[in-house]
Amino acid sequence: MSYLQISGLSKAFGKKQVLDGLDLDVRRGECLVVFGGSGSGKTTLLRHIAGLMAPDAGTLRLDGRDLSEQGPESRGVAMAFQNFALYPHLSAFENIASPLRARGLDEDTLRQRVQETARLLKIEHVLTHLPRQLSNGQKQRTSLARSLVHKPPVLLLDDPLRNVDAKLRFEMRLEFPKLFKASGATVLYVTQDYREALALGDRIGVLEGGRFQQIDTPAGIYRNPRTRQVARLFGDPPINLFEVTPQRVAGGMAVEIAGQPLLLPDSRTDLAGQPCVLGVRPEDVIFSTAPEAGALPVALEAVMPINVRTVTLLKAGSVEILASRPEDPELAATRERVPGFARLAPGRSLFFDRATGARL
Structure with a gap:
């Protein structure tokens, strides 16, 4: 059954049509990787789901709810950005705790939630550190922990491994699937790296020309591409x-x-x-x-x-x-x-x- 349903989503910036009647159905608890080149509309799509941007046309529904009249704070959606977006004056603990404090959670429950999430992401030892004292990998995990700590039903990840080194990218490709399943969240993961798409996605949506050219399993995308362009995007060495x-x-x-x-x-x-x-x-x-x-x-x-x-x-x-x-x-x-x-x-x-x- 469809959990997140998007129909006819369109968005233009001036004369540039970024999303053009886009349709998407995401199942509850799955990780759908949104794959495409720079400027294909991946981040724009996530911002619409998060409520940070209003569409020119189209509808978005989450678990049957129409999201058009709901602000970002009431959608039950969390988003982690590729540039980490951590508060520089707050410790890792307080960065992770910030969405819980905004919800008025009591201190004992807040501390328990932060510790549990930090343990899941293996950053308990840096909770007292400020962002400038963290490595890029620790910053990335802290940003992700902040998104996960309030147990959102939908998690949006905007190319989260783009600013980390190759070794950490490889490690996180192994860790992310277990982490996503443990969180129970429905995940939309944006990337330009086809290896990440193949490694992480239950399904992959190839976004080009404002629409999904193909949505399929990793094996389906690789072995049964619908178009020559999709075939060229996946594989090293190339087809x-x-x-x-x-x-x-x-x-x-x-x-x-x-x-x-x-x-x-x-x-x-x-x-x-x-x-x-x-x-x-x-x-x-x-x-x-x-x-x-x-x-x-x-x-x-x-x-x-x-x-x-x-x-x-x-x-x-x-x-x-x-x-x-x-x-x-x-x-x-x-x-x-x-x-x-x-x-x-x-x-x-x-x-x-x-x-x-x-x-x-």
Whole structure:
């Protein structure tokens, strides 16, 4: 059942239409990641939900309540900002306690709540410190604790890991899912980092052009993108994209890349003769030095070890192809050009309309 429901939300700043008839349904207790580039309207969306901004059109409902006549203080929504927004003259304890004091909570309950929340976020040892004495990671946790301390039903996080280092971002990606579940809040999490989106979201909403282009599970977004643009936004190394026209050949369907035929492992006879774009994830390109029927002749040009995978740059004529495979120390040590063949993993090819970018 929908818990937070947004219908036809629109907002323009001058001539720039930031949100354009946006629709969204969020289930109670889920973490929905709002993913998009700079200026796509992610923060604007959160500000509307929080009541910090009035829409030009559209409705917002929370648990059946129309939010249009409710101010920020009565919506039951908490928001944490990417710049921490801590009171510089207050200790971490008092920063966390500030929303409870505003509600007139008694001192014993207030202290208990602050201690519990600080323990959850592992910052009990810095509660007496002023913000200037805290590391960026501690500031981020303090800001989040302030948002969580009064147990809001909805938590809005505006790119909270943007100003912390890579090590802490990795650690928090592991901690956040447990923290969100423990809080019981319905979470909308804004980010420009696709890794965060894939790691944290029960679902991901890809925001572009003022609307959600796709809302799906992380696996659905990655493996079944609705558009070429969505496919390009997720993945490192990025998806390979080739302009092709599939043709029927003996043994199935094939496409031509750099003047050479490549047999498609999947039968897409519906695309015969239709100009389109073939998308292939690097991990679905299989490189071999042994000749294979229907494989594309290529040359291995470069090798890039990335964590536990080995990424290779292949060339078919002037066309570059990225391939990724589990860690391969022998291949990673290769420094010379190696001739070989590339084929595609079955069931993994994606086809997009050349003009619209829509999935075929």
